[in-house]
Amino acid sequence: MAFFTELFSRPRPQETARYRAALAVLNAMNNADRADIGIKPADFPRIAREMSMR
Secondary structure, three states: OHHHHHHHHOOOOOOHHHHHHHHHHHHHOOHHHHHHHOOOHHHHHHHHHHHHHO
16 A cells, blocks of 8 residues: 555656657657658657656
8 A cells, every 4th residue: 555655645757848858859850860760750759758758
């Protein structure tokens, strides 16, 4: 039960600024760069979320 108390009592880190910055970087890439690394615009939110967690 202590796990749930700790899980819900601690504030989660707000990484919205880092998420927005990562999303802006991904949106700024041109089509050639996107094709080079193999990502599609539909993957941007997931990738930006992963980038902001690091």
